[in-house]
Amino acid sequence: xxxxxxxxxxxxxxxxxxxxxxxxxxxxxxxxxxxxxxxxxxxxxxxxxxxxxxxxxxxxxxxxxxxxxxxxxxxxxxxxxxxxxxxxxxxxxxxxxxxxxxxxxxxxxxxxxxxxxxxxxxxxxxxxxxxxxxxxxxxxxxxxxxxxxxxxxxxxxxxxxxxxxxxxxxxxxxxxxxxxxxxxxxxxxxxxxxxxxxxxxxxxxxxxxxxxxxxxxxxxxxxxxxxxxxxxxxxxxxxxxxxxxxxxxxxxxxxxxxxxxxxxxxxxxxxxxxxxxxxxxxxxxxxxxxxxxxxxxxxxxxxxxxxxxxxxxxxxxxxxxxxxxxxxxxxxxxxxxxxxxxxxxxxxxxxxxxxxxxxxxxxxxxxxxxxxxxxxxxxxxxxxxxxxxxxxxxxxxxxxxxxxxxxxxx
Numbered sequence: 001x002x003x004x005x006x007x008x009x010x011x012x013x014x015x016x017x018x019x020x021x022x023x024x025x026x027x028x029x030x031x032x033x034x035x036x037x038x039x040x041x042x043x044x045x046x047x048x049x050x051x052x053x054x055x056x057x058x059x060x061x062x063x064x065x066x067x068x069x070x071x072x073x074x075x076x077x078x079x080x081x082x083x084x085x086x087x088x089x090x091x092x093x094x095x096x097x098x099x100x101x102x103x104x105x106x107x108x109x110x111x112x113x114x115x116x117x118x119x120x121x122x123x124x125x126x127x128x129x130x131x132x133x134x135x136x137x138x139x140x141x142x143x144x145x146x147x148x149x150x151x152x153x154x155x156x157x158x159x160x161x162x163x164x165x166x167x168x169x170x171x172x173x174x175x176x177x178x179x180x181x182x183x184x185x186x187x188x189x190x191x192x193x194x195x196x197x198x199x200x201x202x203x204x205x206x207x208x209x210x211x212x213x214x215x216x217x218x219x220x221x222x223x224x225x226x227x228x229x230x231x232x233x234x235x236x237x238x239x240x241x242x243x244x245x246x247x248x249x250x251x252x253x254x255x256x257x258x259x260x261x262x263x264x265x266x267x268x269x270x271x272x273x274x275x276x277x278x279x280x281x282x283x284x285x286x287x288x289x290x291x292x293x294x295x296x297x298x299x300x301x302x303x304x305x306x307x308x309x310x311x312x313x314x315x316x317x318x319x320x321x322x323x324x325x326x327x328x329x330x331x332x333x334x335x336x337x338x339x340x341x342x343x344x345x346x347x348x349x350x351x352x353x354x355x356x357x358x359x360x361x362x363x364x365x366x367x368x369x370x371x372x373x374x375x376x377x378x379x380x381x382x383x384x385x386x387x388x389x390x391x392x393x394x395x396x397x398x399x400x401x402x403x404x405x406x407x408x409x410x
Contacts, residue, residue: 109154114161117147121169125290128172129326132365133179140176144169148192151199164200167193171212179329181368183219190216204244207233211248218254226255242278246288249275250298257302265302269295292327293319297334304337309344316341329370332361336373343380348389351381355396362400371400 120143127136147166151159174189190213197209214229230252237245249272256264272288273295279288288294300315316338323331339354355377362370374397384390 109150109158109162111154111158111161113150114158114165117143117162117165117169121165121172124172128176129290129329132329132367133176134366137173137176137180140169140173144173144189144192148196151196160200160202163196164202164205167196167200167205167209170196171209174212174216178216178219179367179369181371183216187216203236203239204241207240207244207248211244211251214251214255218251218258221258223255223258226258227252230255241280242275243280243288246272246275246279246295250288250295253298253302254305257305260306262303262306262308265299265306269299269302272298291330292323297330300334301337304341307344309341312341313338313345328361329365329367332358332365332367332370333373335361336370336377339377340373340380343377348381348384348387348393351377352389352393352396355381355393359396359400375401 124136124140144166147162147169151162151166154162170189170193174186174193177183177186177189190209193212194206194209197205200206210229210233214226214233217225217229230248233248234240234245234252237248240248249268253265253268253272256268276288276295291297296315296319300312300319303309303312303315316334320331320334320338323334335354336358339351339358342354343351355374358370358374358377361367362374378393378397378401381390381393384393
């Protein structure tokens with residue numbers, strides 16, 4: 001068997017099939033505070049529909065956990081996209097063989113492989129939007145490991161070029177693992193992305209890897225770590241491309257929202273928005289080019305985390321209706337976040353309709369991100385849990401989140 005084929009077989013990862021995992025979904029303190037101000041109904045029951053927080057008759061309180069749990073299936077990678085993986089092995093195997101022995105002596109890595117894998121990554125980005133993370137996770141993780149082997153085997157400057165594309169591959173793999181519901185695997189990928197970024201010697205690659213790591217800390221609620229990493233990424237910001245600056249600024253805004261600093265959120269996102277016109281329109285792979293209304297999506301998300309329900313509702317209403325068809329999975333996540341904001345406004349019927357849309361998309365795409373956001377919706381709708389609208393929400397969410405979310409806590 002040719003050495004390259006042996007490499008491909010050995011580098012194909014097998015996922016742990018030990019069962020399902022639990023993900024804790026943090027409930028933002030500002031959301032908890034706003035919800036506990038919901039007004040009391042005259043009969044002592046849940047708040048009256050349509051009544052907004054902070055109005056007369058307040059005092060209704062209910063118990064919210066610090067986090068909600070939901071189930072995500074284990075063993076995602078095995079059995080997913082088997083045909084795609086075999087097809088990849090044939091194509092990538094040919095490329096690796098050609099790259100390793102094309103010069104006539106074993107152990108020499110063709111520098112052209114960096115461009116080959118860069119093109120592959122662009123195709124994966126498009127495929128992810130069309131088919132979802134689970135459809136391509138096997139192929140992407142296999143290619144990640146192949147690139148690491150090639151980096152170790154290559155000489156300069158091919159080694160640096162492969163390290164840079166490898167860092168991007170691992171950052172993308174981290175995103176796929178998060179969307180598939182495995183944050184532990186995502187963190188491992190972030191570690192590898194940062195390692196390869198440093199090996200590439202490119203400032204942009206290192207900055208991106210730092211911001212990717214900050215994204216993981218945002219999910220964990222580690223606000224100061226988010227801010228510190230983004231500030232480190234933005235050191236000597238003028239040496240960074242505009243798209244990398246946008247990436248770092250928007251993530252620092254998420255850190256500011258976790259700290260409750262609304263002014264800083266707007267300052268950072270306004271700076272990011274001013275840079276958008278300078279982003280290279282040909283580089284589709286950057287996040288601010290892939291995501292419709294990128295900066296305003298971050299703004300709406302930050303406003304929701306801050307408990308600014310009116311502001312979040314207004315921005316989501318501007319973004320979601322004009323989202324392209326290719327953003328369907330993102331729309332599922334956004335609709336769930338929108339539903340949480342609407343529930344905070346005291347409009348449970350509208351919240352249920354938004355949650356219904358998000359749940360349908362979550363079932364269709366298998367996105368764990370959407371499921372996490374729907375778990376937060378369930379908690380935001382706790383005041384109406386015993387009402388018909390609450391029962392309707394329970395039915396809507398039943399296919400996508402653990403029944404534990406719908407139970408009383410305290």
